[in-house]
Amino acid sequence: PEGVPATFTEHAKLMYDLMVLAFQTDQTRVITFMTGREFGGRTYREIGIPDGHHGLTHHQYKPDKIEKVIKINIYQAQHLAYFLEKLRATPDGDGSLLDHSMILYGSSLSDGNLHLHDNLPIALFGGANGQIKGGRHLSYPLDTPMPNLLLTMLDMAGVKIDKLGNSTGRLNISA
Numbered sequence: 001p002e003g004v005p006a007t008f009t010e011h012a013k014l015m016y017d018l019m020v021l022a023f024q025t026d027q028t029r030v031i032t033f034m035t036g037r038e039f040g041g042r043t044y045r046e047i048g049i050p051d052g053h054h055g056l057t058h059h060q061y062k063p064d065k066i067e068k069v070i071k072i073n074i075y076q077a078q079h080l081a082y083f084l085e086k087l088r089a090t091p092d093g094d095g096s097l098l099d100h101s102m103i104l105y106g107s108s109l110s111d112g113n114l115h116l117h118d119n120l121p122i123a124l125f126g127g128a129n130g131q132i133k134g135g136r137h138l139s140y141p142l143d144t145p146m147p148n149l150l151l152t153m154l155d156m157a158g159v160k161i162d163k164l165g166n167s168t169g170r171l172n173i174s175a
Helices: 008-024 053-057 063-089 146-156
Strands: 103-106 122-125
Touching: 008 063, 053 063, 063 103, 122 146
Parallel strands: none
Antiparallel strands: 103 122
């Protein structure tokens, strides 16, 4: 296709399919994908939301706007589930691509209305070659810097560095 597909579904599935293919063919070990551009005006007419996503995140605590943001978040999470299922269903050595991956999903803001960047809504998927046990909810002190998780993930990927940004240490996320 020429350019970015018109709907989020077409765009997300195309990108997720390409990511699976890139991992499967060992073209790369690292991929980043921003599902919603910062300050983006993307609308989600395919789920009945003609308003721009970014503007809705500045909801001023109005229930109708919050409801739309929740609907968009669920919609995006459904597409992430599509990606994770494709990784799970793709054989890779003694397991699947998902077993051998670390997929970090979330947002850089916990409250777009106030631009809060603590207590972030993030999830980590995959087994990291047996280094991560799934099905758990891990909680850390409120002031734990996000780079602590990123530093831990780098360790698991074999990249050993002492510090990343404002990191203060590593997190215990091992199996």
